[in-house]
Amino acid sequence: MIDINKEIESLNWQKEPRGLYEPIEYALASGGKRVRPTLALIAAEAIVNGGLINGDAIEQTVPAALALEVFHNFTLLHDDLMDHAEVRRGRPTVHVNWNANTAILSGDQMLIEAYKLLAGVPADKLPQVLKWFNEMATGICEGQQYDVDFEHMSQISINDYMKMIELKTSVLLANAMRIGGYIAGATHVQLEALYQYGLHLGLAFQIQDDILDVYGDPATFGKTIGGDICANKKTALLLTAMENADAESKAELLQWIMATDRNEEKVAAVTAIYDRLGVRQTCEAIMEDHTAQALAQLDKLPQNSATERLRVMAEQLAMRKS
Amino acid sequence: MIDINKEIESLNWQKEPRGLYEPIEYALASGGKRVRPTLALIAAEAIVNGGLINGDAIEQTVPAALALEVFHNFTLLHDDLMDHAEVRRGRPTVHVNWNANTAILSGDQMLIEAYKLLAGVPADKLPQVLKWFNEMATGICEGQQYDVDFEHMSQISINDYMKMIELKTSVLLANAMRIGGYIAGATHVQLEALYQYGLHLGLAFQIQDDILDVYGDPATFGKTIGGDICANKKTALLLTAMENADAESKAELLQWIMATDRNEEKVAAVTAIYDRLGVRQTCEAIMEDHTAQALAQLDKLPQNSATERLRVMAEQLAMRKS
Numbered sequence: 001m002i003d004i005n006k007e008i009e010s011l012n013w014q015k016e017p018r019g020l021y022e023p024i025e026y027a028l029a030s031g032g033k034r035v036r037p038t039l040a041l042i043a044a045e046a047i048v049n050g051g052l053i054n055g056d057a058i059e060q061t062v063p064a065a066l067a068l069e070v071f072h073n074f075t076l077l078h079d080d081l082m083d084h085a086e087v088r089r090g091r092p093t094v095h096v097n098w099n100a101n102t103a104i105l106s107g108d109q110m111l112i113e114a115y116k117l118l119a120g121v122p123a124d125k126l127p128q129v130l131k132w133f134n135e136m137a138t139g140i141c142e143g144q145q146y147d148v149d150f151e152h153m154s155q156i157s158i159n160d161y162m163k164m165i166e167l168k169t170s171v172l173l174a175n176a177m178r179i180g181g182y183i184a185g186a187t188h189v190q191l192e193a194l195y196q197y198g199l200h201l202g203l204a205f206q207i208q209d210d211i212l213d214v215y216g217d218p219a220t221f222g223k224t225i226g227g228d229i230c231a232n233k234k235t236a237l238l239l240t241a242m243e244n245a246d247a248e249s250k251a252e253l254l255q256w257i258m259a260t261d262r263n264e265e266k267v268a269a270v271t272a273i274y275d276r277l278g279v280r281q282t283c284e285a286i287m288e289d290h291t292a293q294a295l296a297q298l299d300k301l302p303q304n305s306a307t308e309r310l311r312v313m314a315e316q317l318a319m320r321k322s
Numbered sequence: 323m324i325d326i327n328k329e330i331e332s333l334n335w336q337k338e339p340r341g342l343y344e345p346i347e348y349a350l351a352s353g354g355k356r357v358r359p360t361l362a363l364i365a366a367e368a369i370v371n372g373g374l375i376n377g378d379a380i381e382q383t384v385p386a387a388l389a390l391e392v393f394h395n396f397t398l399l400h401d402d403l404m405d406h407a408e409v410r411r412g413r414p415t416v417h418v419n420w421n422a423n424t425a426i427l428s429g430d431q432m433l434i435e436a437y438k439l440l441a442g443v444p445a446d447k448l449p450q451v452l453k454w455f456n457e458m459a460t461g462i463c464e465g466q467q468y469d470v471d472f473e474h475m476s477q478i479s480i481n482d483y484m485k486m487i488e489l490k491t492s493v494l495l496a497n498a499m500r501i502g503g504y505i506a507g508a509t510h511v512q513l514e515a516l517y518q519y520g521l522h523l524g525l526a527f528q529i530q531d532d533i534l535d536v537y538g539d540p541a542t543f544g545k546t547i548g549g550d551i552c553a554n555k556k557t558a559l560l561l562t563a564m565e566n567a568d569a570e571s572k573a574e575l576l577q578w579i580m581a582t583d584r585n586e587e588k589v590a591a592v593t594a595i596y597d598r599l600g601v602r603q604t605c606e607a608i609m610e611d612h613t614a615q616a617l618a619q620l621d622k623l624p625q626n627s628a629t630e631r632l633r634v635m636a637e638q639l640a641m642r643k644s
Contacts, residue, residue: 016464019467019471020463020464078426081426082423100422101404101470104426105400105463105466108430109460111430112433112456113460115437115456115459116456116460118452119449119453123448123449126445126452127441127448130437134437134438138434141427141434142338142431144427145339145341145342145427149339149341
């Protein structure tokens with residue numbers, strides 16, 4: 001069994017110049033759930049345990065799994081800089097702890113480090129893995145740009161939003177699954193199933209995130225309830241409400257969006273509009289649909305302890321409270 | 323004969339979201355000498371014309387050559403942001419024409435685009451080329467960090483400086499040569515010769531740049547003479563002066579470094595100190611030594627029109643006035 005946290009800790013950042021590598025070490029040491037490398041490893045296990053290839057394939061997945069985690073943390077580092085976010089996982093962000101230029105340059109090096117790890121993929125698998133990795137990285141930058149664009153646009157449909165979160169979140173999970181499976185020797189059908197599982201899991205996760213922001217239990221939800229409402233974030237809930245609202249409800253919503261003070265009142269009022277429009281039910285149905293689509297993929301994979309873990313992950317996701 | 327400018331123009335940036343790709347197109351359209359892809363192609367020609375392999379190898383070098391150029395322009399984009407530079411090749415820089423976040427995100431995507439181009443390297447050559455490309459990219463980030471560090475350090479030796487410019491400038495030229503030659507089927511000895519040629523060419527170029535800033539002909543030199551002196555830039559000339567100066571000259575130099583007004587007087591005074599210490603001759607000797615070392619490498623390569631071009635490039639470099 002591979003311990004992904006140990007693998008991440010064993011990466012060597014004790015290199016010169018310190019000003020370049022120390023922020024990378026700092027960013028990677030901040031923890032997180034390591035979802036992406038874990039998915040890559042489980043995908044490999046699902047295929048290997050299916051009896052298609054020997055166990056070395058899981059070891060061979062480690063460099064790509066690490067590349068995915070380093071890449072993910074690179075995107076957080078640059079995103080935090082662009083968003084002027086001051087805290088990440090309870091610690092000051094890199095641009096706060098150092099400065100903006102450090103965040104830019106060490107971030108760039110982190111992206112390069114991801115590709116250095118990727119170079120550890122077996123040579124015969126490297127061309128395909130590099131292509132998927134590039135496709136995934138491109139998707140995330142495109143998704144980030146759409147996210148920025150959407151902030152300034154008044155007419156965003158729920159479909160636009162789904163496309164954006166697919167790029168920004170899901171393609172990384174989908175490619176983590178596909179890359180892990182590919183290195184372990186998955187068939188075309190299995191690869192597509194792994195990819196679709198990751199894609200739908202990511203979409204379900206993001207929508208559940210939007211729902212919890214409004215309907216989560218304050219006792220278990222990590223953030224303040226209604227944070228997205230106060231920030232006028234274009235979430236699945238707000239966009240669903242805008243699409244389903246009659247003229248009167250729409251006007252009421254827009255009026256609250258204009259209000260930047262009276263936050264407590266705003267959260268209560270917007271939540272009441274959501275309730276009236278059945279937004280929660282609509283979004284939960286979308287979320288459950290994606291969870292079901294993720295689960296349906298598992299039928300196309302070998303049935304073993306790894307696919308069982310994937311099943312539990314998807315099921316727990318739909319029921320999570322935080 | 324490959325026309326590298328045409329190849330660069332044929333890259334397709336007409337993609338959505340425009341906010342991501344337009345700045346990339348803008349950055350790449352600004353011209354420049356295309357030194358790095360040209361070196362990669364000449365290196366391939368030198369090997370192919372040597373009769374070792376067929377002419378397709380030059381075509382096969384194009385994706386890597388383009389990757390090197392896109393990568394180089396990515397470094398300029400992020401460097402300009404970090405340096406707050408407002409103009410690049412006569413046009414506003416990306417962060418001025420758009421904003422800082424655009425420069426960060428489109429720059430990131432440019433780095434990814436370089437790797438996308440690199441994925442076009444023949445599969446059997448890809449693992450090694452990816453490794454060298456990563457090594458090169460790492461060198462440039464490390465060199466950039468040393469450059470930043472040196473600004474705040476009082477004790478920089480000429481050796482520290484050479485190490486910094488080797489990372490910041492030379493490893494890109496050296497790897498352009500090596501990658502081009504490798505794809506064309508060069509032997510180990512030839513690869514090492516190509517690499518060393520690029521390395522020494524880069525060092526000679528950078529030192530000549532430092533010399534021209536002080537001793538260039540104002541009529542042909544593109545920038546203001548003495549710009550480095552006014553900015554207290556730690557160039558090969560200043561560091562050589564500091565190493566060779568007696569206590570009196572050192573004190574005089576340091577006094578001028580403190581002076582931030584009276585620029586014209588400062589340039590004249592510092593130049594006079596350089597003259598007295600023979601700094602120009604010392605630096606020209608270092609530059610000529612690197613030029614000679616670059617030229618010596620060519621003896622280890624097939625003798626043909628491509629190696630002749632490499633000879634002329636190195637010789638002209640030593641005599642350039644701008």
